[in-house]
Amino acid sequence: MxxxxxxxxxxxxxxxxxxxxxxxxxxxxxxxxxxxxxxxxxxxxxxxxxxxxxxxxxxxxxxxxxxxxxxxxxxxxxxxxxxxxxxxxxxxxxxxxxxxxxxxxxxxxxxxxxxxxxxxxxxxxxxxxxxxxxxxxxxxxxxxxxxxxxxxxxxxxxxxxxxxxxxxxxxxxxxxxxxxxxxxxxxxxxxxxxxxxxxxxxxxxxxxxxxxxxxxxxxxxxxxxxxxxxxxxxxxxxxxxxxxxxxxxxxxKNNGLDSADDKQTEILRWLDDQPDRSVVFLCFGSMGGFSEDQAKEIAIALERSGHRFIWCLRRATPMGPPEEFTNLEEILPEGFLDRTSEIGKIIGWAPQRAVLASPAIGGFVSHCGWNSILESLWFGVPIATWPLYAEQQLNAFEMVEELGLAVEIRNHFQGVYMAAETDMELMTAEEIERGVRCLMEKDSDVRDRVRKMSKKSHMAVMxxxxxxxxxxxxxxxxxxxxx
Known part of the structure; x- marks a missing residue:
């Protein structure tokens, strides 16, 4: 029956x-x-x-x-x-x-x-x-x-x-x-x-x-x-x-490529030319966006860190999905786009699973949505935590303190969507740079633990x-x- x-x-x-x-x-x-x-x-x-x-x-x-x-x-x-x-x-x-x-x-x-x-x-x-x-x-x-x-x-x-x-x-x-x-x-x-x-x-x-x-x-x-x-x-x-x-x-199965546009395809091709584990990926989920001031702090941190990067950057809105910034040159530090043109790519949205699957990705700065965490573990990519809303503060704490599978940028950041009634905080360039450098360490204990947990995640579904x-x-x- x-x-x-x-x-x-x-x-x-x-x-x-x-x-x-x-x-x-x-x-x-x-x-x-x-x-x-x-x-x-x-x-x-x-x-x-x-x-x-x-x-x-x-x-x-x-x-x-x-x-x-x-x-x-x-x-x-x-x-x-x-x-x-x-x-x-x-x-x-x-x-x-x-x-x-x-x-x-x-x-x-x-x-x-x-x-x-x-x-x-x-x-x-x-x-x-x-x-x-x-x-x-x-x-x-x-x-x-x-x-x-x-x-x-x-x-x-x-x-x-x-x-x-x-x-x-x-x-x-x-x-x-x-x-x-x-x-x-x-x-x-x-x-x-x-x-x-x-x-x-x-x-x-x-x-x-x-x-x-x-x-x-x-x-x-x-x-x-x-x-x-x-x-x-x-x-x-x-x-x-x-x-x-x-x-x-x-x-x-398709790593999220069901609707990749020309810009996303360009990003993936650029990744193919980068050394293994050399690129830091910053992406904050479908509802993650930032103010102009916060975008500047992130840009300063990325440039100071010296690492290659892919950065999904969008403007926060109070009650809806984030929007594209209309002119990045106006909001980012003067000359930033020219100085980082060879080592960095900025995009409104990227096919996250396809990016994480690339051998070039060495770390993931994430809002700690649970699906993103599972994807990063699946592909063996360590996370630097930047929670924004919902249950993400707990997810970040669990990953860093409870399980030792992530490094901390900050575990108690408050965003603007589904968050407590508060104005959006500002994460400083110093905090972000410190977190990125820690994330991208080649032979860290966190990276080793993530690699082992990745194998366990694959075995669990077999x-x-x-x-x-x-x-x-x-x-x-x-x-x-x-x-």
Whole structure:
């Protein structure tokens, strides 16, 4: 009998792409599965170019076993909220999602096929109600790491049981917290900015309160990378459902070249001519941008360091994706572009996976988004941490202090997107130069540890590896849960 899974990703590159890759992994490991991915439109009008092109590409990749169902914003019922928050926005789509699944189940009647359950992104927990309406189990996909997952559970306990006011107690504080998913104390300054935000903290608490209604979690990590966090999550005292570490979930077959333009192609050709491990790559994610003052500091640091570089540089905007600078000569130090023309390249956006895959890349200055961290480990490239928003401060702390897999530029920088209510800080040229020099050391202990962890990441997803075994176990458990 065929089994059907319904997958519901949240919007945004860091949520949609990994869950689509999970769908492909599931289908590769069980011929009896078929999957429908229901794609909800973004709450915001803006979308990055890469995200829009990726959405468009999905419509051409549907087949008998992997289908994509696109919900239009016009299908959303009228909402009483003039400007809905994230929770009410997702809830407003429940009737549309339910109707979409109902059509699917009408089409695939037993005994030929059976709905086995929902796998949904953590920002779609309100859709647990829809799965309950169909009488099937829910599984959650956690696109970030096991450590942040564990911290989210711990914060929910502190708020609901200990009655702590997290924001007032930790914001601008010098205290340190004992967190069970870490082996060392977490400084308050490295606490994830998204959990110190008055709008987003309730979202994460509401998620955590529903975790135990599910049958399991697929987490984008591998057991060898985060042993302390996985031990905490698997502790029966937490009363959590089964946690499956199935990562790294990456799309590395084409190294992100599905939409490379002429400028990006030029960058890759330039890389081919550079010595091994000689180039530092600076890239800050789809939402990472900087002020003119910060761009100048980065430029000064790069020139002083003397290293070759590829720099993804864009202007920060308060509530949307970053924009291209219209005239780099006006914002960068006088003569910088001429002096560095042979050793450096500046681009608005680069095909990150293809760049990291190049032997010429010796280090990665990163915002520490979890997908970027997994990609850097996969390709054996050490990171210098420059977190901006969301959970990235925790990711940076984990990589530097907990795991020794990165060097620090700073682990507590505050950006302007999804961050605590603060003006954007300024990182000095001295800090950046020091971090870049440390990052690019040829025979450092960090580089050696990253090389070893890279091998473990590859082994984890191979037949018999820890993540492959967890994925197979998930399929077996999902099949048993409908028997």
């Amino acid at each position: 065929k089994l059907e899974l319904v997958l519901i990703p949240s919007t945004g590159d860091g949520h949609l792409r990994p869950l689509v890759e999970v769908a492909k992994l599931l289908l590769d490991n069980d011929d009896h599965l078929s999957i429908t991915v229901i794609i909800i439109p973004s709450m915001h009008e803006f979308q990055t170019t890469s995200y829009s092109s990726y959405i468009a590409s999905l419509s051409t990749t549907s087949n008998d076993r992997l289908r994509f169902s696109f919900i239009s914003s016009a299908d959303r019922p009228n909402s009483p909220d003039a400007e809905p928050n994230f929770i009410s926005y997702m809830e407003s789509y429940k009737p549309v999602v339910k109707a979409t699944v109902a059509k699917l189940t009408d089409y695939a009647q037993p005994p030929s096929s059976r709905l086995a359950g929902f796998v949904m992104d953590i920002f779609c927990t309100t859709m647990i109600d829809v799965a309950n309406d169909f009488g099937v189990p829910t599984y959650l996909f956690y696109p970030s790491n096991a450590t942040f997952f564990g911290l989210q559970i711990h914060v929910q306990y502190l708020c609901d049981v200990e009655k702590c006011d997290i924001i007032s107690e930790l914001k601008d504080s010098d205290t340190e917290l004992e967190v069970p998913c870490l082996t060392r104390s977490l400084p308050a300054k490295c606490f994830p900015s998204v959990l110190l935000n008055k709008e987003w903290l309730p979202v994460f608490l509401r998620q955590a309160r529903r975790f135990r209604e599910t049958k399991g979690f697929l987490v984008n990590t591998f057991a060898e990378l985060e042993p302390q966090a996985m031990s905490f999550l698997s502790n029966g005292d937490n009363n959590l459902p089964t946690v499956y570490a199935v990562g790294p979930v990456l799309s590395v 037949d018999g590896g820890s993540s492959h075994a967890a994925l197979v176990k998930f399929i077996q458990d999902a099949t048993r849960n409908i028997s």
